[in-house]
Amino acid sequence: MVTGNASEILSSLTDWPVPAVSAAVITDGPDVAARHGDRDRVQELASVTKLLVAYAALVAVEEGAVELDEAAGPEGSTVRHLLAHTSGVAFDDRWPTTAPGTKRIYSSAGFEILAEHVTERSGIEFGEYLSAAVLEPLGMTSTELHGSAGHGARSNLRDMEAFAAELLAPTLVSGQTVDEATSVQFEGLGGILPGYGSQRPNDWGLGFELRDHKSPHWTGETNSARTFGHFGQSGTFLWVDPEARVSCVVLADRAFGDWAKPLWTALGDTVLAGV
DSSP, rough: OOOGGGTTTGGGGGGGSSEEEEEEEEEEETEEEEEHHHHHHEEEEEEEHHHHHHHHHHHHHHHOOOOOOSSSSTTTHHHHHHHTTOOOOOSSSSBBBBBBTTTTTOOHHHHHHHHHHHHHSSOOHHHHIIIIIIIIITTTOOOOOSTTTOEEEEEEEHHHHHHHHHSSSSSOOHHHHHHTTTTTTTTTOOOEEEETESSSSSBBBSOOOEEEOOOOSSSSSSSTTTTTTEEOTOOOEEEEEETTTEEEEEEESSSSSTTTTHHHHHHHHHHHHHO
16 A cells, blocks of 8 residues: 555655666555656666575475575585575685584675575576576566676566565465575574674575664664565665565665665655555
């Protein structure tokens, strides 16, 4: 349900210091409560790529190609560890720096290892698996993984609206699987939330970053603790607030920085006030 003028929900984006920005607010139905910008302009997703990769991995789990607690990555690590950034590998280095399950170390390398593991277990190259498992069923025809499984996808607003709607009302995996994926994995672990510093705890699900009670954070101050999603260094983000039954996706072509922090938070609060 949208209150007031839907066009006003995203009106602030016209003042953002960004060359090109597009956004949508999705509610149950799925309904597009508000939209801004070019739906067809393809932009880099950066680390929002991890949401697509994680979702494909969840499909692989439901299909029986992999199991969450089977060995994958460095010694002692599992698929679950890789998805939850607790395998011990560094951000862009596959060499483990800690034992699995002892620290939250945000890692793109870990997602590359995950993609390779899915390829090995399924016998299907990961880009093809992602397309067959997620992109094609959702009609995401403009989305492709052209590089690292940690940050190498590009997409447009039209496609990301479909993905945001899927996260609100899953059709490709069970609701139970999404509930587990958006619940804290390896409770109590601290770590660095990129761009926002040390968080204790730095809670994460299976590929999904969890808002919980983190402060500072990139979502709105009024987002519920159950909010989950991801942002990317390309200035892109997607969050879902399951309590408000709303998701918000923004694609931009200016790298994340101090400019984004107050604007992203303010937009989140505006969206939640309007739906």
